[in-house]
Structures are given as structure tokens and as C-alpha cells.
Amino acid sequence: MQLVALLAGFTFLVWGAERFVMGAASTARLLGVSPLLIGLTIVGFGTSAPEILVSIMASLNDNPGLAVGNAIGSNITNIALILGVTAILVPLSVHSGTVHRELPILLGITLIAWLLLNDGQLDVTDGLILLGGLVFMLAWVIRVGMNSREKDPMADEYAAEIPTDMSLGRSLFWLLFGIVVLVTSSRLLVWGAVGIAEAYGVSDLVIGLTIVALGTSLPELAASIASALKNEPDIAIGNVIGSNIFNLLAVLGIPGLLSPSAVDAEVLSRDVPIMIGLTVALLLMAWGFRGEGRINRLEGAILLACYIGYQSLLYFTTVR
Secondary structure: OHHHHHHHHHHHHHHHHHHHHHHHHHHHHHOOOOHHHHHHHHHHHHHHHHHHHHHHHHHHOOOHHHHHHHHHHHHHHHHHHHHHHHHHHOOEEEOOHHHHHHHHHHHHHHHHHHHHHOOOEEOHHHHHHHHHHHHHHHHHHHHHHHHOOOOOHHHHHHHHHOOOOOOHHHHHHHHHHHHHHHHHHHHHHHHHHHHHHHHHOOOHHHHHHHHHHHHHOHHHHHHHHHHHHOOOHHHHHHHHHHHHHHHHHHHOHHHHHHOOEEOOHHHHHHHHHHHHHHHHHHHHHHHOOOOOEEEOHHHHHHHHHHHHHHHHHHHHHHOO
């Protein structure tokens, strides 16, 4: 039953996130919001909605390890697996000035999260700092979206993805219905994931780092591959950067606020250093210090190998 619940939770999470983003983006377009602002806020939040809802449900169910593992594991999965696979299929070039500005911001937020966790606790103060950072980040993104209306090439890529054939009533319906599906499926997924962890004798943290992180990252995987195949590389990379920022500020901040707890030592010695290393690698690949930033097929293969190696490390260090 737990396995069925987990698979059903994943399926409806992906579908609900897609419906939510479609309805929210169409509603915003009909209200006159610019495509770039829609992409940076609604699409960024929507692709992270599964992680956020799972974090809330896990925290309310007193399973903060699952929420922490989901946040960190999703960031590792987004960079190593999603960008790795996408770059192998279609090498990714970076043209967007917004993406260039967000790359060092992501690295800075990653280091701040590491510093907050370094005392071995994720407490209310940490949660408030991270969620406060989310507010400032949203304000900055809104400012960028409003001031870069016609300057950023990513604006045209987002404009091509926003539905243009939906009425306001239908858009609002899918927006609200998507939220209901997300809430329901996240509760189902958490129940199934905790049950599986108990049955196999592994921690909530490991389940969050592996199965749940992969499942909640499926919307980013689908969005990045689809964007790359449509020759929209800035969206493919931008979605991952935005999702990782949301994961650190919101998904990691929520358990600190709702269910403060100690952080497993393995998180600080194994998982966070790998997340930081991959974030640095993404910055070096995509920044373009000597020209246009680009993640080529070889670099994509290296990222994918890192993901396989990390999953193997988790398996051999947790399975006795």
C-alpha cells in the first residue's frame, strides 16, 4: 500500500504542478503581467511546489528529516541528473543576463544554508532567516522581471510557453484545482515514503535524499528537457537555478519553523558538501568566464556520473 501511495503521489504531484503552473501563468498573462516576470516567479515557484508541499506535510507529520533530505537531495538531483541528462541531449548555452545574475546568488544562498546547518540544528531562527531570504529574493526577482521586460532573451522563451487560448475562468479553475491536487498528492506521498522507510529500516533522511528527491524533481526534469528540445536553453538552466533557490529558502526553511530538530551528521559531512560542489561546478560551467556560458555534452556526462556516484554512495553507506 505504501508503494502504491508513493507512486500515485509522484504521478499526481507532477500532474498537479503542471496544471497549477498552466493556470497561474495564464491567469497572470490575462491580468497583464510580463512573460519574464511570470517565468521568474510563477514558473519558478510552480516547479518547486512539489518539494514545498512535501516539506510542509513532512514537517506537520513530525518527519523533518524527510523534508531536509528532500531539499538537499532535490538540489543535487536538479544539477547532476536534470542538467546532466538535458545537456547530453542538447548542449545548453546561456544568453540570459538574469541567469548570469542568479548563478552567484544561488551559490551564496547555498553557503548561507550550510552555515546555518553547521551547528547541527535546524531551528526556528534558521527557518526565519531562510524564509526571510525568500521574501527578499521574491522582491528582487519581481524588480528584475519588471525592469527587464524587453531586454532579456529569456522573456521570449517564456512568452512562447505561456498558454494564450484560455479564458480567465478556466485559468482560475486549473490554478485552484492544481493546488488541491498538490496538497492531496503530497500527503499521500509522505505517508507512503515514511512507511517504506520504516519497512526497510532506513531513515527518513535517506528516503528524502533519494526516492522523494527524484520524484519531486520530475517537473523540473520534464520542463528542462522540453525547453532544451525547443531551443530554449535559458529556461532549461533558469528553471533549475530558480528551483534550487526555492528549495534552500522555502523547502529547507519550513521544517525549521514547523518542526525544529537536530540535523543528522551525515548531512553536514556528506550531502551538503556534495551540493556545494555541484553548485560551484554549475557556476563554472554556465557562467562563461571567457565568453558565452555553455554546458556541453562532456560536462553533462560528468554531471550525470556525479549523480550516479552519489546515489551509489548513499546505497553503500546506508544498506547494511
